[in-house]
Amino acid sequence: MDDxxxxxxxxxxxxxxxxxxxxxxxxxxxxxxxxxxxxCFEVAWKRFDPKHPFGLPWLLRTAHNIVGDSYRRRDRERVGLAHLADIERLGPETGSHDHVELAIAMDQLREPDRELLMLVYWDGLSAAETAQVIGCRVPTVWKRLSRARDALRALLDDDATLPQEVNELALDR
Incomplete structure (x- = not known):
């Protein structure tokens, strides 16, 4: 038990x-x-076998599931303007109009696309690690990542898809 x-x-x-x-x-x-x-680590402890240890991708997959469960238990009233308020609260030195637009565009993406982009670009996971976290094969990660980037790029390029408040901020630049 001590080992x-x-x-x-x-x-x-x-x-x-x-x-x-x-x-x-x-x-x-x-x-x-x-x-x-x-x-997450409580689940890991219950399933932990030192002979067959799991690594970060397994832990992040478990964390992903736990966060999803948490969101399903609470009201899912999260929209881009909430991110806008958070960024403005941090002040001009930490948030820019581009960051606001990115946050709002990310919120408009489908959940699987947003999660994939966050795993790769925010969490810095490789395609193989990302595949383990989301439960698919590496080629599928590359295909879905390409589609998610295209969807994000389309949202960022099309000001009409962003809320009016963001379009007004863009005019102030």
């Missing part, structure tokens, strides 16, 4: 920061992110 615990503590120490960052980018409240990260 199992020591192996798990090593896994926890190595991957907890990445799992927490992953979750923090997907939930609004820091305390909620900490709780969800601990929920």
């Amino acid at each position: 199992r615990r020591a192996a798990f503590e090593t896994l926890f120490a190595e991957h907890h920061p990445a799992v927490l960052r992953y979750i923090e980018r997907r939930v609004d409240q820091r305390e909620q992110a900490r709780e969800l990260a601990m929920d």
Whole structure:
């Protein structure tokens, strides 16, 4: 039992920061992110076998499922203007009009496309790691990533798809 615990503590120490960052980018409240990260490691502890250890992709897949469960339990009233308010609250030195447009465009993407883009570009996962997290093959990741980038590019290129408040901000540039 002590070997199992020591192996798990090593896994926890190595991957907890990445799992927490992953979750923090997907939930609004820091305390909620900490709780969800601990929920992820609770699941990991229950399934942990030192002879067949799992790595970061498995943990991120588990975190993804836990975050999804969390969102299904609460009201899904999250729209681009909420991100606009968050960015404006941070101040002009941390947010730009381009970041506002990106946040709003990301919110308008289908959930699977948004998740894929976040895994690759925000979390820095490789195609193979991303495939493990979302449960598909590597060629599928590349195909879906291409489609997600095209969809995001279309939203960013077409000001008509963005809320009126963002179009007004663009005029102020």
